[in-house]
Amino acid sequence: MESEADHTHCEIDQIEEHCARQLLCLTEQRTGEEPRYTHIEQNEFLHRRPKTLAEEDIAICECKYDENDPESACGERCLNVITNTECTPGHCPCGVYCKNQRFQKCEYAKTKLFKTEGCGWGLLANENIKAGQFIIEYCGEVITWKEAKQRSHTYEIQGLRDAFIISLNASESIDATEKGSVARFINHSCQPNCETRKWNVLGEIRVGIFAKQDILAGTELAYDYNFEWYGGAKVRCLCGASSCSGFLGAKSRGFQEDTYLWEDDDDRYSVEKIPLYDSAEDEPLSRLFKAVNSSEFDVAEMMVNVNVDSEPQSTALVVQSLDSVPMEGVVMEVKTEVSEERKLYSENNQLAISKKNAMISRIRSNTAGRNYHIGSGSMSNKRSKQYNGKLKHGAQKQVDAKCVAALLASKEAQEEILNYERMKNNAATHLESLYNEIRPAIEEHERDSQDSVATSVAEKWIEACCLKLKAEFDLYSSIVKSIACTPRRPFGQAEPSDGNTENEIKYLQN
Numbered sequence: 001m002e003s004e005a006d007h008t009h010c011e012i013d014q015i016e017e018h019c020a021r022q023l024l025c026l027t028e029q030r031t032g033e034e035p036r037y038t039h040i041e042q043n044e045f046l047h048r049r050p051k052t053l054a055e056e057d058i059a060i061c062e063c064k065y066d067e068n069d070p071e072s073a074c075g076e077r078c079l080n081v082i083t084n085t086e087c088t089p090g091h092c093p094c095g096v097y098c099k100n101q102r103f104q105k106c107e108y109a110k111t112k113l114f115k116t117e118g119c120g121w122g123l124l125a126n127e128n129i130k131a132g133q134f135i136i137e138y139c140g141e142v143i144t145w146k147e148a149k150q151r152s153h154t155y156e157i158q159g160l161r162d163a164f165i166i167s168l169n170a171s172e173s174i175d176a177t178e179k180g181s182v183a184r185f186i187n188h189s190c191q192p193n194c195e196t197r198k199w200n201v202l203g204e205i206r207v208g209i210f211a212k213q214d215i216l217a218g219t220e221l222a223y224d225y226n227f228e229w230y231g232g233a234k235v236r237c238l239c240g241a242s243s244c245s246g247f248l249g250a251k252s253r254g255f256q257e258d259t260y261l262w263e264d265d266d267d268r269y270s271v272e273k274i275p276l277y278d279s280a281e282d283e284p285l286s287r288l289f290k291a292v293n294s295s296e297f298d299v300a301e302m303m304v305n306v307n308v309d310s311e312p313q314s315t316a317l318v319v320q321s322l323d324s325v326p327m328e329g330v331v332m333e334v335k336t337e338v339s340e341e342r343k344l345y346s347e348n349n350q351l352a353i354s355k356k357n358a359m360i361s362r363i364r365s366n367t368a369g370r371n372y373h374i375g376s377g378s379m380s381n382k383r384s385k386q387y388n389g390k391l392k393h394g395a396q397k398q399v400d401a402k403c404v405a406a407l408l409a410s411k412e413a414q415e416e417i418l419n420y421e422r423m424k425n426n427a428a429t430h431l432e433s434l435y436n437e438i439r440p441a442i443e444e445h446e447r448d449s450q451d452s453v454a455t456s457v458a459e460k461w462i463e464a465c466c467l468k469l470k471a472e473f474d475l476y477s478s479i480v481k482s483i484a485c486t487p488r489r490p491f492g493q494a495e496p497s498d499g500n501t502e503n504e505i506k507y508l509q510n
């Protein structure tokens, strides 16, 4: 049974931990080492006052404390817990025994900051953590969405490599760049052991990091950022999971629209320093730390090992090239070997195709799990040069119908191809105007981290996509048919002026 004395001990522990963290910040700031930030354990509201809960809005649960049943004092069955709402002190029937004030009382798991290989700083469990356990609150400055966009642009210009802005709700974000809790150091993994959850605490939404599974002391904590990488750098994901999506925020629009990588000139992402894992079995829970037997675990020793003795075991990392990163969305690949001496593929369509795929991707994905966003800062010249000219996997090559038609001897075949091309272009124009029409709706839903795109919007888009795909299919099948059945015009010969040139065979009609 918990007593008042236990509570006092717990508070003293928390104060000690708080002081230790402040000291760490100050020490690091003094020695000029990263990370430099101000440690806070409460969100700071920059554009408004924190909400105060009106008496009538206080959610009071029906729990009754029973000393023989620890779960009775606001455990899993508590109505407030079920609705992700913390009990209000002074109003909970369980009084001091209420276990549902974890954010308010900073009931964090013990964690430890450490230097990773390749991902900057990271956070590890400094005690065994149970599945579902609240680990820490993601604290920072609460700012408007607009301010978040401006800030991330500024950070980008300043050359800040790490992103610390997460989405709080439809119109607000938390920026932990300058001020935050140690949750700001938790790295991303495509196979994470933690997740974020939003809780209503005294009327305000707050973001917590929770364990998805039992986590042994010494294991690096990680959650799936799934963030909206609206602009700025793409960061190659170094989580090492077999299911790794290749990049941080790989599902986001920004990922598909932007084209440069931080790592190109960043020592931190030097790929030869990353250990190579041959198979999923070989893959550790964390790329950096295998699960450590907690009884033998010594954080101090490990910190030394990490900082001093961390020479890489392997000198190679298989890095997926950007070209091979799978994109969501419907793409059509047509391979035609029409001519060696003529360039049949137009790259002008790359941007448009990429944009459409990004759109489809957004419609498909549910935004509920997305946490991060980066403002739509423009790409610096330096960065844009580094990645110029690289094609992304999803941006499939497009057949230049006019070039193909010009190679054919049959005027009828030429006309058919050009006709299908016109239809395809019309469908593309329709899709383009639809994109502009529904864009505000899409963006609005993207900002709302709890919602997904409305079905009516998605249906409209899908219909236009299908029409365009059909038009493309018609065009490409016409090209394939023509190439298979119509002789080519000999190289250097003028284009046929009518359908009866010498070389022509009767064009195969439908």
Ligand SMILES: C[S@@+](CC[C@H](N)C(=O)[O-])C[C@H]1O[C@@H](n2cnc3c(N)ncnc32)[C@H](O)[C@@H]1O
Residues within 6 Å of the ligand: 035, 118, 119, 120, 121, 122, 161, 162, 163, 164, 184, 185, 186, 187, 188, 189, 235, 236, 237, 238, 239, 248
């Ligand atoms: C919220 S911060 C995490 C703390 C950060 N590592 C630091 O040193 O302050 C997010 C940044 O960490 C880096 N990062 C996090 N997870 C990563 C991963 N799986 N692969 C590569 N970089 C990662 C990226 O630079 C990202 O923008």
